[in-house]
Each structure stands twice: as C-alpha cells, then as structure tokens.
Amino acid sequence: MKIIDYKNSLVDSYKKNKRTFIFYLILRGLVILTLIRCILTKNYESAAICILSLLLFLMPAFLQQKMKIEFPAVFQAIIFGFIYAAEILGEVNHYYVIIPGWDTMLHTMNGFLCAAIGFSLIYLLNRGSKHFNLSPFYLTLVAFCFSMTVGVIWEFFEFTMDYFFYLDMQKDFVVQTIGSVTLDPNNSGMPFIISNITDTVINTADGQSYTVPGGYLDIGIIDTMKDLLVNLVGAVAFSIIGYTTLKFSKKSAIADNLMIKPVDGQEDNSKTF
Structure with missing residues (x-):
C-alpha cells in the first residue's frame, strides 16, 4: 500500500467519530507545539519524546487496519489522553515531579486499560472459536492477569533503566523510619529499627x-x-465490569465503550488472533 493511501486509511478510521478525531487533532497540535518549543530550547531529549508520542498516536488506527479490529471511540480518546498525559505532561513538562499523585493516576488508568485490552482479546478468541469456550470467571481472570503482567513488566523496565542508567524512573521517597536486618549489630537476623530520622548524610x-x-x-x-497496587485497583475495576456484563448478559455502556470489537464481517476470523 502506498504511504498516501495508508495515511488516508488512518484518517478515515479516526473520522468515524468526529469528537474523537477533533480531540486527536487538538492533542496532536499541542504535541507539535511542544516539539517546536523543545527544538528551539535545544532540549532534544524531550523533542524525541514528542516524536515518539506522535507515532504512538497512530498505533490504534494501525492496529485496527492490520488486525481487522475496531477500537471504540471512547477507548481511543482515553488512549490519546493517556499518551499525552504520560509522555508530554508527565515527562516533558515534569508533572510526575510537580503534581503529587500524577504517576499514581496514570498507573491506575494503565491497569484499567490493560484489563480492557486483555478482556477484549480473550473474548474475541473465545467468541470466534468452536473449540474454545471459557467461563465468564476464567475469562475475567485471564484479563486481570494480563493487566498485572503488563504492570510487572513495566516495573522491570523501570528498574533496568535505573540500575544501568540511573534515570530514577522508580521515584525515590524520603522516609522517617526504616527496619533492616543488615543494620543489626548482633547479626541475629532480626530487623534493626531506626525511627525519627531527621536527615541522612x-x-x-x-x-x-x-x-x-x-x-x-x-x-x-x-x-x-x-x-x-494501583495497577491492581484498575485491573479489578474493569474485571468487575467485564464479569458482570458476561455473567448476567446485560448491556453495559462502560464495557461497550471500552471493549475492542471485530470489524463488520470479521467475527468468524477472530480465532486468528
């Protein structure tokens, strides 16, 4: 496929919902302005993050076309907002440091979104296969485990970056009480507790x-x-929504707006995922 045709297909997929497309254009414009600012101030590391964000904005449409699936408009908007909040506001504008709880909010949202993705993919496989029939509880459990696995892998990545490059992705906290068996002068294996710490030299x-x-x-x-912990909270929140929707066969506006669907006429091919 030619580059122009591919670009048009991306735009068409976003234009199916005008509000989401407008939201996408606004965020994309803000990222471009931030990119220009970073280049003018010679902050090339932040400029690279801006370029990465622009590429990530294209991923939903790319996956829709390649995998023959459809992301609901609300889900796409949440993904765009998450990318902007994490990369541009969090990294480039330093919201992770300036605003307490910013990182916590994003990790909670990440747990929720990953559970929705895991739930949707397993649901499509379960729905499209004649030999694959999972109970609502087991399907929900797999989605929950998928979300937690993504969260753990991300923490592995943060630890690796901190260990080898000292990036402090795992933000440090100042505490006033510690307990450590290493500090026990008698080497008895009992935790040695130090309280009311005022400073450390x-x-x-x-x-x-x-x-x-x-x-x-x-x-x-x-x-x-x-x-x-907050990733778990987000994963549990969507797992409850997904389980109740399947178990009681009720329409859920939340689940309907967050669950990935096969494109029209592709239900029979969902077992290829």
Whole structure:
C-alpha cells in the first residue's frame, strides 16, 4: 500500500467519530507545539519524546487496519489522553515531579486499560472459536492477569533503566523510619529499627558529602509497590465490569465503550488472533 493511501486509511478510521478525531487533532497540535518549543530550547531529549508520542498516536488506527479490529471511540480518546498525559505532561513538562499523585493516576488508568485490552482479546478468541469456550470467571481472570503482567513488566523496565542508567524512573521517597536486618549489630537476623530520622548524610570515596533532609532516602521500593497496587485497583475495576456484563448478559455502556470489537464481517476470523 502506498504511504498516501495508508495515511488516508488512518484518517478515515479516526473520522468515524468526529469528537474523537477533533480531540486527536487538538492533542496532536499541542504535541507539535511542544516539539517546536523543545527544538528551539535545544532540549532534544524531550523533542524525541514528542516524536515518539506522535507515532504512538497512530498505533490504534494501525492496529485496527492490520488486525481487522475496531477500537471504540471512547477507548481511543482515553488512549490519546493517556499518551499525552504520560509522555508530554508527565515527562516533558515534569508533572510526575510537580503534581503529587500524577504517576499514581496514570498507573491506575494503565491497569484499567490493560484489563480492557486483555478482556477484549480473550473474548474475541473465545467468541470466534468452536473449540474454545471459557467461563465468564476464567475469562475475567485471564484479563486481570494480563493487566498485572503488563504492570510487572513495566516495573522491570523501570528498574533496568535505573540500575544501568540511573534515570530514577522508580521515584525515590524520603522516609522517617526504616527496619533492616543488615543494620543489626548482633547479626541475629532480626530487623534493626531506626525511627525519627531527621536527615541522612552520604559520604563518597572522593570526599564528597551529601545530605538528604527530612529522613532516609528509599530507593524506589515504595514507588514500585504503590504502582503495582494501583495497577491492581484498575485491573479489578474493569474485571468487575467485564464479569458482570458476561455473567448476567446485560448491556453495559462502560464495557461497550471500552471493549475492542471485530470489524463488520470479521467475527468468524477472530480465532486468528
């Protein structure tokens, strides 16, 4: 397919819902303006993030065309908003640091969206196969596990980036109480608890000294566990919606707007996923 034809097919897929398409154009315009600002200020790392965001905006339409599926308009809008909030607002504009809870909100949304994706893909496979028939509970369980697996893999990625490149993707927290068996002077294996920590002094081999005001610096553990916890909350939230929709055979506006569907005439081919 020619590039022009492919571009037109992407635009046509978004134009099926004018509100979503307008929302897409607004966010795309904001990303382009941010890209120009980053180039003018010679912030090329942020410029690369902007380019990545523009490419990610094309992914829903690309997947729809290649996999013969349809993302509901609401689901597409949420994906666009998530990409903009995570990459542009979070990374480029530093909302992760400026606004408390920004990272928590996005991880909760990620758990919800991944559960919706996992639920939809398994549902399409279950619906289109003559030899594959899952109960609503098992289907929901698989979707939940899919969401949690994505969350864990992302935390693995953050840890890898922090370990090798010191990017601090797993944000540090300052705590006032710690318990550690390593600090036990008797080596008895019992946790040695230090409370009411006011500051921590770090000395380096080259004679440098740094002070952490307010307590002890936790290295990413709290952030990782918090992210996984809110991912679980989001996954459970959609799992409940998906399970009740299948179990009681009731129409759910939420599920209908968030579940991926086969394009017209492709139901019989859904077993190819």
